[in-house]
Every structure is written in C-alpha cells, then in structure tokens.
Amino acid sequence: MQTKTSKSALFPYVLWIALFVIAPIALVVYYSLLDLHGNFTLDNYKAFFTSVYLKMTLSSFWYAFLITFFTLLISYPTAYFLTKTKHKQLWLLLIIIPSWINLLLKTYAFIGIFGLYGPLNAFIEVFGFDPQQMLFTDISFVFVSVYIFIPFMILPIFNSLDRLNPTLIYAARDLGASAFTTFRRVVLPLTLDGVKSGIQVVFIPALSLFMITRLIAGNRVITLGTAIEQQFLVTQNWGMGSTIAVFLILFMVIIMLITGQKDKGGRVR
C-alpha cells in the first residue's frame, strides 16, 4: 500500500483537517480578541474574569458535576446488573435505543410530564399534595439531563465490566474477600477506565448544554453552552462568545487530561 496513489488519498482528508479542525479553532481564538467593532482588544478576557462570568462558570461546573454524579450513580449498578443477565447484548441494545430517539423529542416529552397538569402532578395529587410547577426548576433540569446521559454512561462501564476476567472475582472470593471487598478492591479498580470515559462523555457535554436549559429550565440555568449560544445568536457579540468558547475548550482539554486513557469513549450530543 506504500504507493503514491494511496498517499494522494490523504489529500481530501488533510484538506478537511485544515478547513474544519484547525481553521475553526484558530478563528475562535482570533475572534476572542475582537470587540464589537472588530478592533483588537483584551476586554473580552477581562470581562470573563468579572464576577458575572465567574459565577456563571462556577454554576455551570456545579450543574455538570451534579449531572455526572447522578448519572454515574444510576448507571454503574445498571451496567453491573446488565452484565449478569442472559442475552446481555440484547438488553444493552434496549438501553441504547432511547439514545437513538431525537434528543429534542425526549426533552419535549418532559415539558408535558413536568407540566402543571402533567402526569407527575396528577400522581402527587393522589397523595394529597398541591400541584407544583416542576418545569423551570433546577431539579427538573438535572433530572432531564441525567435521563439523556444515562445510556452514554452505561455503555463504556458495561464494556469494561464485560471485559473483566471472572476468574479474578472467583480468586478474590476464594481468598476470603467479602462481596463488598471484592467489589471495592477488584471490580471497581479494574473498571475505572470505563468510569473515566463515562465521566468524560457526560461532563463535557453537560458543561455545554443549551437546549435543555432553554426548554426545561426556562433560562433559570445558564451554562457555558447557553452563554455561548446567547452571545452568538441573540446578542450578536461574537467576540465575547468566542472568549467563553476558548475557556470551554481549555476546560475540555483539562478534563480530557484528568480522565485520559488510551481508548476513547463515544460521543454525546
């Protein structure tokens, strides 16, 4: 295959990298240095370090942390039990199917479910509580996000659990370890890579969600993603939007380095 013709196969691909990978990042950095009139300035960076943007960044991280935490809390046992079922690949497929339904449709469903006259309120009224406005709250936002991300967290954890050699567990049990000790000292450390890629594919998108915040949290929750969308499409301040984007890229790189390992996880949108 070391022929000139197969080398030339690389040409459109390298062109793609230059145009759609390198150029966009360079342009974002370039625009982050421009003010509204196109003059060079560092004001956007100064603005980012004011309390408004720092608070927003902090709350964005806090929500991303909550979302990742609850997603992991639900997904790990699910993945663990799934590996123990008969026909586990079929069950896994059934977990994955909801992630193939359009994200917007699933979010839209929750507008009805959480609504003032929705089934959830009808349910709590049975127990004598007054109907609550559940839409447009932090809890509903976290709940819907966790719901969206569960399949993406289960997949890498399931894969690492599935690769685990069962003889290691038998050995631990033979040596007198309790079920809990076996889990803590053998299963968990050996599946940490799956957990890490799970965290990676949930945390980064959770930092940058914007449609769920708009539809479910009703602009109460502002994440970095919401702020970028706002600056680009509403305020038309591309400079500030790019500056926030630069920081989001930086945070992304840091998270990748922390959770980094050789094999990469999937992609979440």
Next chain:
Amino acid sequence: MTKLSTSAKVYLAMVFIVLYAPIFYLVFYSFNSGGSMNSFESFTLEHYKAVFEDSRLLVILINTVIVALLSALISTIIGTLGAIGIVTVKDAKMRNTLLSLNNVLIVSPDVIIGASFLILFTMVGIKLGFASVLLAHVAFSVPIVVLMVLPKLLEMNKSLIDAALDLGATKKDIMMRVILPYIQPGIFAGFFLALTYSLDDFAVTFFVTGNGFSTLSVEIYSMARAGISLTVNAISGLVFFVTVFVVIGYYFITSRASKRTEGQQ
C-alpha cells in the same frame, strides 16, 4: 456467573421504565383527540394526518433526509480515503498527530463546533442554509467514518496485497478488489453512523442554518418553545417506529453475520 437477585431485577426494570416512559408517553398522546398531553379523550389519527398534510413539515423532513444521505455519502468517501491515507503514513509522530486532529471534532462540544463553523462560513462567504448545513454535517461525520474504517485496515493482513501484486494486480485492482472489499463492513458502519449523527444533530445545525432552511431537530425545537403541539407527538411516534424497525433489522443482520463467522471457525 451468579444469578440476578430480585432487587437487582427490580432495579433494572425501574431503569428501563424510566428510560422508555417519556417515549411511550409521547407516542400515547399522539393518538389523543384532545389538544394536550394531559387528558386522553379518544383515539384519533388526525395528528398523523396533520403531519402528512403539512407541506412545510414535509419539506423539512425531506431536507433532513437529503442532508443526512448526502453528508453521510460525502463523509464516507473522504473518511475512507483518509483512513487509507493514514495507514500509509510511516512516521509515527505524524500519524499520531493526524489521529489526534481526527478526534478533535468527536470530543468537542456541539456548541463550539457550531459557533466556530458559523464564524468560518461567514468569513468565507458561504450563505447560511442548505450548503452550510451540509458542509457542517460532512465535517463532523468524517472523523467517525475514519474511526470505523481504520481498525479494519489495521487488522488486514499485508500479505494479501503482496499476493495480489505477485499475481500481477495493478494498483487499481488492489484498491478495488482487495482493500475495499475487505474494509467494506467498516465503511458501511461508518456510513450508518454518519447518517444517524446527521439525522440527530441539533446544536451544530442550529448555529449554521439560515432563516430559509430547517431540519427536523431545529423545527422541533422551535415548535417545543412555542408550546405543546400534538403534531410533535405524531412526529415522535413516526421517529420511534422507524428507529425500532431499523434497530430490529440491524440486530438480525449482525447476529446472523456473527453466527456465520462463528460457524466458519
């Protein structure tokens, strides 16, 4: 292999119920003759009829499918060529750089891809609409195709090519009759994934689409922001049935294929 305890089964059942409840909730109310998702009045197909009678919605649906098919096709070609190109790169450092650049768009948040493409298209002077959406979808699908094709190329035995050369095959023969048939499953998987990513994408499209052009996701977003409309439920019903249909087909094809290879061993 230990047996699942009852509590584990209950837990799994709960997860499945929560995962599917919103989808069934949507589909259930798509048959509601009342105007809301709160009380079910009587069974009707009027919302499905409304979808097929709404010519604007049908245009959007066709747009979505055309963009998905075209972008998947183009990105499959670029990605396959790219993967073949990457394996010919001898320099390990160069190869790793290419692979890291390949992954940038896979791990980047959609908002960043969308915003940076918006800047790019505006600067180059591409009108926002069909062209910009198609280009963006091609752009984020290429790395997925590369990742699907590359493993197939790497597991291919090099002596197959040597053998073909010994037997007098030309470069074109080798490409068409040895390499491409061998990596075909990877190419199909890449095409299929690119298709689903394109159909599913909202955030990137939202950034790079102009006023006159819309895809299903963007349309659902604006409909959902306007409030509950059972037409959206009917769309989700259709999407759900098509998805399940595709998944069942996919499952049978792959399980039959894996049985066949097991039989050969």
